Amino acid sequence: MRFLLGYGSCGIASGAQTVLKGLEKAFEGTDYIVEKVGCNGLCFAEPIVEVVTDSGESFLYGRLNETTAIELAESVKKGELPLNNRLSDEEMAFLNGQKRIVLSGCGKIDPENIESYIENGGYTALKTALSMGAEKIIEEIKISGLRGRGGAGFPTYIKWQSARNSVAEEKYIVCNADEGDPGAFMDRAVLEGDPHRVLEGMMISGIAVGASTGIIYVRAEYPLAVKRLKMAIEQMREKGILGDNIFDSGFSFDFRIMMGAGAFVCGEETALLASLGGNRGMPVTKPPFPAQKGFRKQPTNINNVETFANVSWIIENGGAAFASMGTDGSKGTKVFALAGRVKRGGLVEVPMGLTINEIVFDICGGIKEDAEIKAVQMGGPSGGCIPKDMLDTPIDYENIAKTGAIMGSGGMIVMDEKTCMVDMAKFFMDFTSKESCGKCVPCRIGTTRMLEILERIVKGEGEESDIETLVDLGESIKTGALCGLGNSAPNPVLTTIKYFRNEYEAHIKEKCCPAKKCTALIEYKIDANKCKGCSLCSKKCPVEAISGQIKSPYTIDAQKCIRCGECISTCKFGAIEVLSGEGME
Amino acid sequence: MISELKNKIDAVLLKYDNPEESLIAILQDVQGFLGYISREAVEYITEKTGVASGRIMGVASFYAGFRLKPVGKYRIMVCMGTACHVNGSERMGDTVKRVLGIDAGDVTDDGLFSWEEVACLGCCSISPAMMINDTVYGNLTQDKVISVINSIKEEEGK
Known part of the structure; x- marks a missing residue:
């Protein structure tokens, strides 16, 4: 029987360490071993243990703590699989309809042990690729229809082919692991949970392009991913999968890791290359493309983590199998x-x-x-x-x-309904204006002006002409900016204006936030009929804005109130209401 | 500048054969033991490598990962990513600010804490989240933020 404990950053943050402690305590003196694996993607139920029986049946136990982990282990020792903490059928529906290629190893293998990857078929694709040769690899990637998973969706084989066509002594493979998009964490999960899959993909790309060095540009904010990549590379070297003349094929390859220093724009490939060269991460115009002139002015193929993670599957199962999934233009x-x-x-x-x-x-x-x-x-x-x-x-x-x-x-x-779309637009514009590298005027100044207008609107100081000005500015930035960051920066504003114009109008004309989110446009009020005078909210209030006599209704001083929401989450009687627009004093 | 710092920087520089290209890694290493990039450190790197101090400052000031001011022993990074924002990260930042009594980017008088707002930590499924040094704390509430900070204070005997 196997016990697979999710041990990614998010699992650890949710308490996987104490679960491990509990299981190991209970299993002391037995043959049971707890295996630490990456995140299996069921983040909502972390910390998670997957129990796999000898007959191959799998049961997931979630939201564990030390006590429940010990209970689980004790039951297992008695030969039982308890129902407590077992994920319900409804929760297990999360896995229905999923087809896992990139994530196939996450949560299944031990990312800190290369043998675990090899036992699950790791590095067989590399051997196959070595016997196929460059042209056939590129042909297979072409058949697969794989497109860049970093965002732009550029066909992968074209990048590989053009880097291959560039003649040079030295070429490079770069993995863009600078996952800066707030709200995306698949690259982190793959790097933490199945690093070899990415490294194998990079090496196959190296064969195709004719490169012998792979560089992983990974966010410094992902310390666990960096640690596991380093371990993976070390173990590959020990096994002879890295270095000169790999598997006696004449192919040589090695890796370097470079940690990013925190700049969203470095997700853009020319900015990433500038950063790799030790410079400020500022994009340049293309052409020349990195495939012609990249790192150290040599041909360089840059792909995203997820793109590389698809490669070994395609080589093993064939491009056609990959292309059989998906839609006409988007495969896999x-x-x-x-x-x-x-x-x-x-x-x-x-x-x-x-x-x-x-x-x-x-x-x-x-x-x-x-x-x-x-x-x-x-x-x-x-x-x-x-x-x-x-x-x-x-x-x-x-x-x-x-x-x-x-x-x-x-x-x-x-x-x-609690999310204010104007606030969201402001949030993203705040982000892009901070992350704008400052090189081109449309992006540097344009995003700042858009942000200023949005800040005015959420404060209730918007003017009727603001919406048109935002659209105008947005369209100009989209066409005038130098790189992808600027070209796309207005999108969150333009789409929210397109689909949620009424919310902008409510903020501007009625000084009302329909989602009751924008603090300048809302007011908290205690419903005297519901308030029991328990005083809890007034004790909790960080700014002493709530006062009253025990057992009679309390009141909120609107001048002092910072609308932090503490009182709302404290009140057991639902007595605190949020007003916006009409009804406000 | 004290010679201990010079020795440490010397050791870092030995690791890299091309200081121009490896500038970011060098600065990361220096920040690793110094906690930030000091003026003295920049001048010493220039002296030893010939890389212009203007270029070094240009790089150090461009990236959010570099700090030009000291940080606390415990560096609190409150995630301001999208998922955290939707789930109330602003309030978490306000709470840290209130409890520590300092603005983002500053250090408490005892040198124990500093805090800053950071872009996504990639722990969106347990948002709102914050990271203290290398440890991530998720599913935050204002109470949890306060208790995490207090338990560190207790550990440190403050």
Whole structure:
């Protein structure tokens, strides 16, 4: 019997360490071993243990702590599989409809042990690729229809072919693991949970392109991913999978890791190359493309983590098998990171072509507290908000682009009625204006002006002409900016204006925030009929804005109140209401 | 500048044969033991490598990961990613600010804490989240933020 404990960053943050302690304590003196694996994507139920019986049946136990972990272990020792903490059928529906390629090893293998990857078929694709040779590899990637998973969706084989066609002494493979899109965490999960899959993909790309050095540009904010990548590379070297003349094939390859220093723009490939060279991460115009002149001015092939993670599967199963999944223009699977107001957040890998609704409702169980869904944000700061009546859009690059959002790296933030769309637009504009590298005027100044207007609107100081000015500015930035960051920065504003114009108008004309989120436009008030005078809220209030006599209704001083929401979460009687627009004093 | 710092920087520089290209890694290493990039450190790197101090400052000020001011022993990073924002990260930041009594980017008088707002930590499924040094704390509430900070204070005997 096997015990697989999810031990990614999110699992550890949820208490996987204490679960491990509990299990090991209970298993002391027995033959049972707890295996630490990566995140299996069921983030909503962390910390998670998967119990696999000798006959291969699998049972998931979630939301464990030290005590429940010990209970689980004690039952297992008695030969029982308890029902407590076992994920219900409804929760297990999370896995229905998923097809796992990129995530196939996450939560299944021990990322800190290369043998675990090899036992599960690791590095056989590398051997196959070595016997296939470059042209056949590229042909297979072409047949697969694989497109860049970092956001833009550029056909992978074209990148590989053009890097191959460039003649040079030295070429490079770069893995873009600078997952800066807030709300996306699939790359972190893969690097932490199955690092060899990415490294193998990079090496196969190296054979195809004719490169002998792979560089992983990974965020410094992912210390566990960096640690496991380093371990993986060390173990590969010990096994002879790295270095000179690998498997006696004449092919030589080695890796380097470079930690990013925290700049969203470095997800853009020319900015990433500048950063690799020790410079400020500022993009340059293309051409020349990195495939012609990249790192150290040599031909360089840059792909995203998820793109590389698909490669070994394609080589092993054939491009046609990959292309049999998905839609006409978008083949294979895509990993989505579900977060926000969704009931079961986590990582979902599905064939392209499923609708957003199917992912949010069928797989992820709908909205927290069964609230009404309002929109789904896709593509992060470069993407847009897709409103609820368009959530039956099938997910592929083209259909998502038609909505005004983009596929992006696959972050999906689910929003309910409590989410203010103007506030969201401001949030993303705040992000992009800070992350703008400052090189080109449309992006540097344009995003700042857009942010200023949005800040005015949420403060209730908006003017009627603001919406048109935002649209105007947005369109100019989109066409005038130098790189992808600027070209897409207005998207969150433009899509929210397109689909939620009434919310902008309410903020501007009625000084009302319909979602009751924007603090300058709301007021807290205690309903005297519901208040029992228990005084809890007044004790909790950080600014002493609530006063009254025990057992008679309390009142809130609107001048002092900072609208932090502490009183609302404290009140047991639901006596505190939030007003906006009409009814405010 | 004290010679201990010089020795440490010397040891870092030995690791890299191309200081121009490895500038970011060098600065990361220096920040690793110094906690931030000090003016003295920049000048010493220039002296030893010939990389212009203007270029070093240009790189150090461009990336959010580099700090030009000291940090506390416990560096609190409150995630301001999208999922955290939707789930109330602003309030978490306000709470940290209130409890520590300092603005983002500053250090408490005892040198124990500093805090800052950071872009996504990639722990969206347990949002709102924050990271203290290398440890992530998720599913935060204002109470949890306060109790985490208090337990560190207790451990440190403050």
